[in-house]
Amino acid sequence: MSQAVTNRMFRRMRLSEKIIEVSTLIYHLITLSIFISVLTTVLITGIQMPDIVDDETFLASGLRIMVYSQQVETLFDDIPLSLSNRLIVVDLETWTQHVYSLNDSYAYVMMTHWWLALKLKQKRLVQPKLRVAPHKLCGVPRYLRFHVQPGIFFLRSLKHFLSQAYEVGLTEQWRQQGFRQAEQMGHINVAPYEPTMLYPLPLEFYTTFIYIYAFGILTSIVCFSLEWFYFRWTQFRNNIIIV
Numbered sequence: 099m100s101q102a103v104t105n106r107m108f109r110r111m112r113l114s115e116k117i118i119e120v121s122t123l124i125y126h127l128i129t130l131s132i133f134i135s136v137l138t139t140v141l142i143t144g145i146q147m148p149d150i151v152d153d154e155t156f157l158a159s160g161l162r163i164m165v166y167s168q169q170v171e172t173l174f175d176d177i178p179l180s181l182s183n184r185l186i187v188v189d190l191e192t193w194t195q196h197v198y199s200l201n202d203s204y205a206y207v208m209m210t211h212w213w214l215a216l217k218l219k220q221k222r223l224v225q226p227k228l229r230v231a232p233h234k235l236c237g238v239p240r241y242l243r244f245h246v247q248p249g250i251f252f253l254r255s256l257k258h259f260l261s262q263a264y265e266v267g268l269t270e271q272w273r274q275q276g277f278r279q280a281e282q283m284g285h286i287n288v289a290p291y292e293p294t295m296l297y298p299l300p301l302e303f304y305t306t307f308i309y310i311y312a313f314g315i316l317t318s319i320v321c322f323s324l325e326w327f328y329f330r331w332t333q334f335r336n337n338i339i340i341v
Contacts, residue, residue, distance in 0.1 A: 150231070150232070150235070151232050151234065152232070152234045152235065153178045153180045153181055153234070153235065156181060156184075156205075156235065157180070157181070157184070161184070161204070161205050162184050162185070162186050162204055162205070163177070163181060163184050163185050163186065163204065163205045163206070163207065164186045164188060164193060164196060164204040164205070164206055165185055165186070165187055165188075165193070165206075165207055166187070166188055166189060166190040166192075166193040167187055167188075167189065167190075168190065169207060170185075170187060173185075173207060175237055176207055176236070176237030177207060177235060177236075177237065178234075178235065186204065193206070197212070197216065197228075198216075198219070200216075200219070200220065200227040200228055201227075202227040202228060205231070206228075213230060214273065214277070215277070216228055218277045
C-alpha cells in the first residue's frame, strides 16, 4: 500500500501525477474496506460451503457415504456409480447409531420411511442437521404394490376410497398419527428443542486483534517520533532553513 505524500510535494506535482495519486489512494481505501468487510463476515458467520447439487459437487465437498453391508448389493440402483470411492461400509448397528444421533459428518442412503422418521426427529431443531439430497443424487421412486384379486366386488370402492383419502390428506394424517404414537411409545426420540437465540461475541474474541492494533499504533508513534527527531537533528546540524 502506498503512503500519502506531503502537502508540499502534492502541490509540486503535475496534474497527471495528482490524478494518479488520488486514484491510487481511493483504490486502496476501497480495497481495504472490502477486505475488512469480508473478514468480518467470515469471522461472524463462517465460510459458506457450496451447495451439493450433483455428483460432481458431492465429490468436491469431500463428504463420505456411510452404508451398512446389506445395502451394498443394490446400492448403485439408488446413487450414481461415480460415488463408489466415497463409501464407508459398517455394520447395521453402527449405521443406525450414527443416523439416530444426527451425525452430519457423513451422508447416508435410506428408504423413505427412514427419512420420514428422521424428519420427525429434527422437527424441533432450528437448523436440521440432516437434509434430503437433490434428485440427481437420489434413486428413482419405487412404490410398494400389493396384489388384489381381480373381480372382487369392493375393488372399485377401494380405489375410490384410496383416491379420496389421498386428495383430502388422510394419508398424511395417518402417517403423522403413526409417528406420534411411535414417539409416545418411545420408539422415536425427538431431538432436544433449540430456541432461536443470538449471542453477541465476547470481548475475549477481539482481545488479540485489539493487542495487534494497539501494537501497530504504538509502533507508528515511535517511528514518527524517530523521524521527527532525525529531521530536527539534521536541520540543526546543517543549519538548513526550509521555506
